[in-house]
Amino acid sequence: xxxxxxxxxxxxxxxxxxxxxxxxxxxxxxxxxxxxxxxxxxxxxxxxxxxxxxxxxxxxxxxxxxxxxxxxxxxxxxxxxxxxxxxxxxxxxxxxxxxxxxxxxxxxxxxxxxxxxxxxxxxxxxxxxxxxxxxxxxxxxxxxxxxxxxxxxxxxxxxxxxxxxxxxxxxxxxxxxxxxxxxxxxxxxxxxxxxxxxxxxxxxxxxxxxxxxxxxxxxxxxxxxxxxxxxxxxxxxxxxxxxxxxxxxxxxxxxxxxxxxxxxxxxxxxxxxxxxxxxxxxxxxxxxxxxxxxxxxxxxxxxxxxxxxxxxxxxxxxxxxxxxxxxxxxxxxxxxxxxxxxxxxxxxxxxxxxxxxxxxxxxxxxxxxxxxxxxxxxxxxxxxxxxxxxxxxxxxxxxxxxxxxxxxxxxxxxxxxxxxxxxxxxxxxxxxxxxxxxxxxxxxxxxxxxxxxxxxxxxxxxxxxxxxxxxxxxxxxxxxxxxxxxxxxxxxxxxxxxxxxxxxxxxxxxxx
Amino acid sequence: xxxxxxxxxxxxxxxxxxxxxxxxxxxxxxxxxxxxxxxxxxxxxxxxxxxxxxxxxxxxxxxxxxxxxxxxxxxxxxxxxxxxxxxxxxxxxxxxxxxxxxxxxxxxxxxxxxxxxxxxxxxxxxxxxxxxxxxxxxxxxxxxxxxxxxxxxxxxxxxxxxxxxxxxxxxxxxxxxxxxxxxxxxxxxxxxxxxxxxxxxxxxxxxxxxxxxxxxxxxxxxxxxxxxxxxxxxxxxxxxxxxxxxxxxxxxxxxxxxxxxxxxxxxxx
Numbered sequence: 001x002x003x004x005x006x007x008x009x010x011x012x013x014x015x016x017x018x019x020x021x022x023x024x025x026x027x028x029x030x031x032x033x034x035x036x037x038x039x040x041x042x043x044x045x046x047x048x049x050x051x052x053x054x055x056x057x058x059x060x061x062x063x064x065x066x067x068x069x070x071x072x073x074x075x076x077x078x079x080x081x082x083x084x085x086x087x088x089x090x091x092x093x094x095x096x097x098x099x100x101x102x103x104x105x106x107x108x109x110x111x112x113x114x115x116x117x118x119x120x121x122x123x124x125x126x127x128x129x130x131x132x133x134x135x136x137x138x139x140x141x142x143x144x145x146x147x148x149x150x151x152x153x154x155x156x157x158x159x160x161x162x163x164x165x166x167x168x169x170x171x172x173x174x175x176x177x178x179x180x181x182x183x184x185x186x187x188x189x190x191x192x193x194x195x196x197x198x199x200x201x202x203x204x205x206x207x208x209x210x211x212x213x214x215x216x217x218x219x220x221x222x223x224x225x226x227x228x229x230x231x232x233x234x235x236x237x238x239x240x241x242x243x244x245x246x247x248x249x250x251x252x253x254x255x256x257x258x259x260x261x262x263x264x265x266x267x268x269x270x271x272x273x274x275x276x277x278x279x280x281x282x283x284x285x286x287x288x289x290x291x292x293x294x295x296x297x298x299x300x301x302x303x304x305x306x307x308x309x310x311x312x313x314x315x316x317x318x319x320x321x322x323x324x325x326x327x328x329x330x331x332x333x334x335x336x337x338x339x340x341x342x343x344x345x346x347x348x349x350x351x352x353x354x355x356x357x358x359x360x361x362x363x364x365x366x367x368x369x370x371x372x373x374x375x376x377x378x379x380x381x382x383x384x385x386x387x388x389x390x391x392x393x394x395x396x397x398x399x400x401x402x403x404x405x406x407x408x409x410x411x412x413x414x415x416x417x418x419x420x421x422x423x424x425x426x427x428x429x430x431x432x433x434x435x436x437x438x439x440x441x442x443x444x445x446x447x448x449x450x451x452x453x454x455x456x457x458x459x460x461x462x463x464x465x466x467x468x469x470x471x472x473x474x475x476x477x478x479x480x481x482x483x484x485x486x487x488x489x490x491x492x493x494x495x496x497x498x499x500x501x502x503x504x505x506x507x508x509x510x511x512x
Numbered sequence: 513x514x515x516x517x518x519x520x521x522x523x524x525x526x527x528x529x530x531x532x533x534x535x536x537x538x539x540x541x542x543x544x545x546x547x548x549x550x551x552x553x554x555x556x557x558x559x560x561x562x563x564x565x566x567x568x569x570x571x572x573x574x575x576x577x578x579x580x581x582x583x584x585x586x587x588x589x590x591x592x593x594x595x596x597x598x599x600x601x602x603x604x605x606x607x608x609x610x611x612x613x614x615x616x617x618x619x620x621x622x623x624x625x626x627x628x629x630x631x632x633x634x635x636x637x638x639x640x641x642x643x644x645x646x647x648x649x650x651x652x653x654x655x656x657x658x659x660x661x662x663x664x665x666x667x668x669x670x671x672x673x674x675x676x677x678x679x680x681x682x683x684x685x686x687x688x689x690x691x692x693x694x695x696x697x698x699x700x701x702x703x704x705x706x707x708x709x710x711x712x713x714x715x716x717x718x719x720x721x722x723x724x725x726x727x728x729x730x731x732x733x734x735x736x737x738x739x740x741x742x743x744x745x746x747x748x749x750x751x752x753x754x755x756x757x758x759x760x761x762x763x764x765x766x767x768x769x770x771x772x773x774x775x776x777x778x779x780x781x
Contacts, residue, residue: 328588328589328591328646329589329590329591329592329645329646330591330646332644332645332646333591333592333644333646333647335644336640336641336644336646336647337624339640340626340637340640340641343633343636343637344626344627344628344629344633344637347627348599348626348627348628348629349624349625349626349627350624350625350626350627351621351623351624351625352608352609352610352613352620352623352625354610354611354620360609360611363610363611364609364610364611366607366625369624381610381611381614381620382611383614383615385611385615386615387609387611387612387614387615388572388606388609388612389572389575389576389579389608389609389612389613389615389616390571390572390575390605390606390607390608390609390612391606391607391608391609391612392603392606392607393602393603393606393607394603408713415569417569422704423705423713423714423715424713424714425711425713425714425715480714480715482704482705482715484704485701485702485704486573486701486702486703486704486705486719487569487570487572487573487702488572488702488705488715488718509572509606509609509612510569510571510572510606511572511576511612511715511718512572512573512575512576512577512579512580512616512702512718512720512741
C-alpha cells in the first residue's frame with residue numbers, strides 16, 4: 001500500500017488486491033484507512049523511481065517486438081503498448097505470444113492483463129475491461145460493443161455524463177448523432193471512438209530509437225561473460241552486414257541491446273565516421289567500447305537475448321577495390337578514428353576547426369573527428385600573422401616589468417620563475433569584438449564571476465553598468481618575447497594604457 | 513618402408529627447425545636513418561625517436577622539432593599526423609594551435625589530436641595509430657615519467673613502427689633517461705633566434721640546439737647541430753670555429769641519483 005501527500009493530507013495512492021477487498025480505495029485519507037484497518041502496512045510513493053523502473057521494464061519488452069511505447073495519458077505510470085506487426089509468428093502465433101508475455105510476468109509476481117487487438121483503443125479497452133484475450137480483426141466491434149464507455153479512455157466527466165444519459169455501453173454510441181455528441185462531450189470522445197473501431201489512425205511513440213535494420217539472437221541458457229557477448233555481436237554483425245550488403249546500404253550508428261533475464265536492458269552504441277557494413281570493423285568498435293565500460297558492465301543473472309541494430313542507414317554501393325579507388329588513405333584514417341573514439345570517447349579524438357574570429361583562443365574549436373562539419377572558408381588563419389605553436393587553453397596571469405606602461409616587456413615572472421627578455425617584438429593590437437556584450441566581451445574576468453554567486457553576476461549582466469563595449473577596456477597588445485636562452489613566449493597586456501583602469505599581463509602561448 | 517617414411521618426416525622436421533633457427537627471434541626491417549647532403553637526418557619512415565628536453569617550458573621547441581621532421585614524412589598515401597597528449601596536461605603544456613601550425617608551415621588539417629585520460633590509453637592509441645597505414649607520424653607528448661612507458665612498451669611500439677612504416681616521436685621532458693627501444697634519442701634546447709634584418713629587437717627564425725644522444729645517422733659523424741627552421745626545412749647554422757659548440761649546460765636532475773663511486777663494492781656491500 002502506498003500513500004502520498006496531496007493537498008496537505010496523506011492519501012492512499014496505490015493499493016493491492018487484498019486492500020481493495022477490505023473496502024479501501026485510492027484517494028482515501030490515510031488516517032481513515034488506518035482507522036478502518038489497524039494493521040495497515042504503508043510506504044510513501046516515490047513516483048520518479050517508479051516511473052524509471054516502469055520505463056526500464058518497458059524497454060526490456062522490446063525483446064518481444066522492436067516497437068515499444070508507453071502510453072501515459074490514462075494510468076499512473078502508463079500502459080505498455082507493443083506493435084507486434086510481423087513478429088507474432090516468432091512466438092507461434094498471437095495467442096501463444098500473449099500467453100508467453102503474460103505468463104512470464106505473472107511468474108515474477110506481477111498482476112498483468114493484456115490483449116491483442118487490431119487497434120490500440122480496442123486493445124486498451126479489452127485489457128482493462130475484459131479478460132485477457134486475442135481479438136480477431138473482424139470481431140473488434142462485437143467485443144467492444146458490450147463494454148462500458150469508460151473503456152474508451154475517456155476522462156471521468158465524459159464517462160459520468162454518458163452514463164447519466166443512459167449511454168452505458170460502447171455499442172450504443174456509433175448510432176448516435178455525431179454532431180450532438182461532439183457538442184456535448186467534445187471532439188475527444190469521437191476521436192477515441194473512431195480510434196477504437198479503427199476508423200481513425202492512432203500512432204505510438206516508440207521509446208527506443210527505431211532501428212531500421214537489426215539482427216538478434218536468443219539464448220536457451222543465459223550468457224554472462226563480456227567475451228561471449230562480443231563474440232555474439234560479431235556473429236550478428238556478419239548477419240546484419242550480409243543483409244545490408246544485399247540492399248546496398250551502410251550504416252553509421254550501431255546499437256547493441258543486451259536483454260537481461262531480470263528485465264533490464266543494457267545498451268552500447270558505437271558510431272562510425274563513414275557508412276560501413278564491415279562486420280570485423282563493427283565488432284572491433286564494440287570490443288573497444290566494452291573496454292570503456294569497465295565496472296559498469298553487469299550481466300546480472302545473465303543475458304538471454306542480444307540484438308544488434310543499425311541506424312543512420314544510408315546508401316553504400318558495392319565498390320571494386322584496387323582498380324579505380326584512389327589510395328589516399330582516407331578510409332584507413334576514418335577507421336582508425338572510429339576505433340580510437342569507440343574506446344576513448346568521441347570527444348578525445350579531435351581536430352582543429354577554425355572559427356571566423358580574431359580572438360586567438362576562440363579562433364580554433366576542437367571538433368570530434370567522427371562528426372566533422374564543413375570548414376568555413378572565411379575562417380582560415382592568416383599565414384602572415386605569426387602565431388605560437390602551443391596555446392594555453394586558458395591564459396595565465398603573469399607579473400611583467402616594462403620600461404614604460406605601454407611598452408614591450410622587459411622581464412616577467414611566470415609560474416614562480418623569472419625570465420629576462422633580450423628581444424621583444426610587438427605590439428599586435430587585438431581589440432575586443434564590439435558586437436558582443438557582457439561576459440562574452442570580457443573573456444578573462446568572467447572566471448571571477450563564476451566563482452562568486454551567480455545572482456550578482458546575473459544582475460550585473462542586466463544592469464546598465466555591465467561591461468558594454470568601451471574602447472580600450474579589454475583590448476589586448478600581444479608581444480613575442482624571447483629570453484636569453486631562446487625561449488619565445490606569446491604575452492599580452494589586457495587594457496590600453498590611458499583607457500583601462502587596470503593593465504593585466506597574461507601568458508598565452510609558446511613558440512617553437 | 514616404414515623406416516623410409518619416418519626418415520622423410522624426420523628430414524622435414526629438421527628442415528623446419530633449421531628454418532626457425534636461421535631466423536632471428538625478433539626480426540624487423542630496421543630502418544636506418546640517412547643523412548642528407550647537409551649532414552642532417554632526412555625524414556625516415558618507420559623510426560621511433562625520442563625528443564628530450566630539460567624542462568617542460570621548452571615544450572614549444574620539442575613540438576616544433578618533431579613537427580618539422582614529421583612534415584617531411586607526409587605524402588599522398590600517408591596524409592595524417594597524430595598528436596597524443598593526456599587530457600590533464602593540456603593547460604600546463606599547451607595544446608597545438610592551428611594558426612601556429614600555419615606559421616610553422618605545417619598543414620593544420622593534417623594534424624589530429626587524441627586526448628586520452630591516462631597513459632595506458634595513450635600507449636594503446638599510439639599503437640593503433642602507428643599500425644594504421646595512412647598515418648605518417650605519431651607524436652606522443654608525455655610530460656611525466658610514467659611507469660607504463662617502459663622498455664617493453666617502447667620495444668613494442670618500435671616493432672610496430674618498423675612493420676607499418678609510420679614514424680613515432682616521443683616528446684619527453686627532464687634529465688632522466690630510462691631504457692627504451694627508440695632508435696634515436698635527441699636532446700633539444702631552444703637557441704637564440706636568428707637575426708631579423710630590419711628589426712634587431714625582434715625574434716627571427718626559430719633555432720634549435722640539437723644533440724644526438726643515442727643512435728647514429730649514416731654518412732655523418734656529427735652529433736651536434738645548431739638548426740634553423742626555414743621555409744624549405746632545416747638549415748644547419750655553422751657556428752664556426754670562433755665559437756666552438758658549447759656543451760649544453762648540465763641540467764638539474766629530476767630525481768635523486770646515487771653518486772657513482774670509483775669502487776662500487778662499498779655501495780653494494
